[in-house]
Amino acid sequence: GNFGNLFQKRGRRIFSTSESQTIEVKPLPSGFKGWWLPANNLKIEERWQPDPPVFRVGEPLTRTLVISANGVYGNQIPELSFEFPENIKSYADQALIETEQTPEGLKGIRIEKWVHIPSQSGKYELPKISVGWWDVTKDKFRTTVLPARVIDVLPASGSFPENYATVETKLAKPETLKTAVTVSQELLQAYKQTNFWLVLAIGFALLWAGTMLLWYLNKNDKRFKSQNTENNTKQNQKLEIRDATIKVEKALRSGTPETIQASLLKWGGSVWNEDPPQGLEQIGERLPELKNGIKVLNSVLYGELQKEDSLEELQNNFCKLSLIKKNDNNDKQFQLSPLYPESK
Template sequence: MTRFTAFSLAVLFWTVQAQAAGLVASVDRSRLNSGETVELTLESSDVTLFGKPDLTPLEPLFEVRGTRQVNQLNTLNGDNQATTRWIITLLPRQNGSVVIPSLQLGEVQSQPITVQVVESEAQDTTNKLAPVFIDASLDQTSVYVQAQAILTLRIYHSVSLYDDSSLPPLQIPDARIEQLGESRTYEKAINGLRHGVIEMRYAIYPQHSGELIIPAQVFNAALVDAQPAPDAGAQTPKTGKLMRVSSSELLLTVKAKPASYPADAPWLPARSLSLSESWNPEPEHAQVGDSLTRSLTVKAEGLASSQLPPLPATDVNGLRRYPDQPVLSNQNGDRGLIGSREEREALVPVRSGSIELPAVDVVWWNTFEDHLEHSSLPAQSLEVANNPSMVVDTPASAPQAHSAADSETLWRWKLSTLILACTTLIGFGLWWRARWQPAILRATQTGPSPRTVL
């Protein structure tokens, strides 16, 4: 290990330890509309930190709507770890790229975070005046078949709601639906009135070309009575005004697969797609009989992992291949679903020399730039050396003597086998002849018989 590598590892280890013991900042989302709040979380596992973070640097760019502190104690393998989180609700004062500055608590500081605040779209005036209303929107009005479209449902309420409010699961015929994470809650000011917002996001994958109608979504809510009756007892059931609000239908145009796409390639419409490779151990010093684990990973933005096809197998002369089960995973991002497929296989060289691995190529359609693309890994050569532990050493002295001794031994075995075969045949012949001879022979009389005399 070089000095530079050791120094880099030491710096990385020190940075991780500093972050674990310092103040780590995170937000519940990095993109929001104007008038909406965002939750900033400051987390620390340092038990020596007391008090609250200094929020003064936030005042020029944000309005602090609320703060709360959460203390948590986790036990893992008998070790107790205390964690403290400060959750701060912020309302940006301006649009565009806004930086949440570094905050200080004691001697530690958090890292700055950038959020994008976009201008809110115009909404129906009637809905704005209602105490509860629901809004549905698509990130795009036209997509390719089996490509991703993101549906966002936002439920606005300017009054308190009971917990039994409900929204039925999203169901769309001829489309596959993936919910993008859990629902989010935040606040937004509309016409100077603060509204609570419940936001849900879905990834929709149309299965047929044409027009896809996203039906209206119905939200049932029970409003909390702001002025309860004075004679209401403690045991009185909850009462409140029942409301039923619905969103408008949305139309999504679904385009067919382009004619220029290869007919023999799986259809992969994605915003971006990457292909990567890793080895364990590295194959630079491979020997015959070594087990090399090769991992190929394809990651696509806008596709689920179930849509990613198997990668080409490494069927090469000189390598034994032992494939493993693929690892599929999905990740939620700001622009939808990110699916990945990892395929691992153990490759064992059975001969020395150069072994050529072919290139790996994946064809896909770039939905962002609307054209055909290829993601590939170049062909590579494995230089395999002989394994000394698998070679049997033979002495080079007196090869002719060994050959003569082997010939003499073989000649003796041949002669012994011939004698045994001859004696066996002779014994079998004598046994066969004896079978046809009577057990007692009659004696022959030389004189006249009694019958002749009479």
Template sequence: MSHFKQLIWLSIFVLLVSPCMLQAKVTATIDRTDIGAGETFVLNIRVEEDTAEQPDLSLIPQEFTIVSQSQYHHSQFINGKRATVQGWQIKLKTLKSGELTIPSITVGKFATQPIKLNIRDSSDQLNLNGESKVIFLEAEVDTNEAYVQQQVIFTVKLYRAVNTHYASLSEPQADNAIVEKLGDDTQFEKYINNRRYHVTQRRYALFPQQSGETEISAVNFTADVTDNSRRNRSSFLSATRPISITTKPINLSVKPKPTNVSEPWLPATDVVLTDKWSPNTQELKVGEPVTWTILLNVQGLSESQLPEIEIPRVAGLQWYYDSPQKERQINDDGVVGQRIEKLAVIPSKEGIVTIPEVKLSWWDTKSDSEKTAVLSARTFKVLPAASTTQTAGISPLPQIESLTSSNDPALQSQLQKWQLAAAALLALWLVTLFAYWRKPVSSKPAQKNQLASPPPQKANDVFKLLLTAAKQGNNAKIEQLLIEWVNLNGFTQYHSIGSLAKVIDDSSLKAKLEHLESMRYSATNSATNISLVKSDFEHILSALSVQQNNAASQAIPPLYPR
């Protein structure tokens, strides 16, 4: 029983001492204690044992940023025993000031002691070697009050009167806002109090996404600078030291969009709608497409914020949209978003057509009022489709001077001879015609029946190619071969899919043809299968025949008009 009690006390002692023993195997130190907000310092973790474990850096609080890290390892023999030291150097920084703590960091079965830090406030300027303000920062916004989704320009300027090494400038951040850098940095020189500064200017566009108060974070500049006060006495070289300066945070008040405002919501400083027609003409032709390009330019919004341009439908015009192009430009006032819409416009009937005004409402952030961008109305004269065959001009026959009115005897005698010859020829023609009428009817088909025979072999060959293209889903080939096949079957007045679709009564087939025509003007849907089959093509030919017969019957006047 006494032995059992001793074993229990020994176990308790081991449990109490083990953490201390484990902690004694690993240590954590920092390279300096005078640390300002934004300045870097090194956390050194050292393990007096060879281990494959790595320190758990996820335990470091979010207030600290890990700038870099490295690892070292060395061994030596002391009194015949091998001693191993392994360690990690983690460079950290924080923008917060006050008392902060680096908690216990575990390395496998070992753990470090926590480290308490007192981080002093950082300034937006640096005094060095007895001189004030050798490096300083400036940060500003073009407005402290903005609407939700309105552009806010944030500008930071870095002034340097001394050389720096390993310089770094952090990015601004803001909750519930999109932050985008505007172009490249601008470099220039400026004299202040007879001191020359090298200035780096960087601009950002902020687009707040939620109304309320938001804070634009401080921007931090870190670098190494030469410090003559730290010159090594045994060397002529001056020592460098890390420095850090930080701007003050900026508060931004974000207003919600006004009530009863038109949609879409476009807070901007300028909105312009322009268009272009190619070819630039006031006359269109039925079935012939023209390109209508509409350009939307918005100062103060990115291209991703621009809406689709709504265009009213116009009777007698069909248009097919291409994929919109979205672009952006950067100028002194920030972002210029661009949206380019291209349409293929095809007139379907002749006459006068007017495309009404295209309007887009937007909110002018300068005047704090709603405005409307307008694209002027445009009127076109639509001409009938161009005919494929030109009727040759028939010049009038030359007038023949009357012979009978002449009183010349010789001419009268010559005329009598011609009259006798013409009478003889007429008699001969009548005899020949009488003989032809009495000739038995031949068993060969008449010429009329020959004209009604099936289409020539070329039409059949084209039809086979058409069926192959339909199976492959080659829309461009289907359109080309279908028009060619229809023309070879005698319907030469049809030159577009749209003209064929007008004749078709079957709504399903009509929709297929209209979809096929739209493929020509859509780059994104060119591979869509229209699913046309043999029976569809035969139905088209049948419908064309009915249309032609109806037109012919209406064109023949009655034999005995009343």
């Protein structure tokens, strides 16, 4: 009883209101152009993997840049834009964008990861990274900069000996010193470039060969399965026709006209399974040998003739038909041939 009263009670609607607030929306600074990023603070952090980074030809390094700004959402921080040296191949990963709730308010974070792969030894400069933003505390435009970085790329591990040029210069005559150093450096660079592209070409060739092999095996497997399915279908059809033929012969010997009609139609459906006959007349059209006998059967079925012994012609002609014959290779085929050949 108490539960019934509890559920029968109806709640009452309560309204709650807050005090109105007045806010001031300031316009953009006069003449401002570019990405608008109003923040309390912004900083850029750089991380390397491995750390400290060792730059070597052909070996990848991961550089992570973290831009964090107080007072904004993560998606308000712009995408970084800079150009790398020609011989430093760089690939960017999908940026990670986050927004954190802190006691001081929102904190937007944008994390960009780059993979750098040097292709040639030497000294290179990674460009500076700068992000402009509007300091809402001091009400002025500011730019946070990550300074440029000069890197020294070492030759690939296990490559052409580094002291090769030095040995050549010691053995060379003073007047040929400059030429020897130049030629040695050219040989060294040619060796590295050739080795890199050779490995790349071999890799693509192996990948292509593997793809073609998989395609060939898959194609043959489908062909084999298709052939098996076709063979099974033919074998099942042969068995079905044999069974239907036996039933027709049995019906012709001792069955009623109705049984003969049903067994003949089932037999026709087995023989022409893709286009089964819709009546006895269609069987007669497709097999002229049975046409007269089927005409007599229809007469018996529909009252024009009452003597079942008049079906003897149909019985004799049907027994001369067969749908299985052995060829020279003893393989079974579908075709019409005498089932009970006349003795000579």
